[in-house]
Amino acid sequence: MANAASGMAVHDECKLKFLELKTKRTYRSIVFKIEEKQKQVIVEATGDPTQTYEAFTDSLPTDECRYAVFDFDFLTPEGVPKSRIFFIAWSPDTSRVRNKMIYASSKDRFKRELDGIQIELQATDPSEIGLDVIKSRAS
Template sequence: MSFRGLSRPNATSGMGVADHSKNTFMELKQKKVHRYVIFKVDEKKREVVVEKTGGPAESYDDFAASLPENDCRYAVFDYDFVTSENCQKSKIFFIAWLVSFSLFYM
């Protein structure tokens, strides 16, 4: 996963990625200082910004509780696990949190 080339708004979408967002992701990936990072789209700035980070001791349940009920977000979660060969491993998952809205007209 890489944010290379995304600091400026994309010609197609007009959306960019804030430098702080890229740096925070790299902290999660390389330094393991975050368990998860939740990103949101800042419509005024037209860029993806960090909304919240979770410390290394936080769980998936902590992460899930941090997601909004009525709004969409993007996130990365660093999942630690042990293989059947007893090796400690880690995988980073990209998550698109999408909330469907139902509108009823009478």
């Protein structure tokens, strides 16, 4: 089950937590981390349903890559409440090259494990995942 390109497996907890976010809305966000020694993607943190988008983006490390999902609620121009599940591949410019390569080579396979992602964002800088970007991509 490991990814041939990077050798990273996906821990079952990743899929279970994502399913809970998607179906039960138990979490607002999930941050995933690659454990190089264990050669697998694990859940690093979850955000409770009241978590703000700003609190979520503040929780991402400034110098290490992560994968994250965020369940974004918004109103359509007609005033209808909707939500979109974002997948964010966070790869800050300040992270190590090896770290970026491992995350880049594992991303597609990991994303396929999370059935129900609606929008994907690739970000190297906080401005690329600002609230304005999220709002414009959601609608």
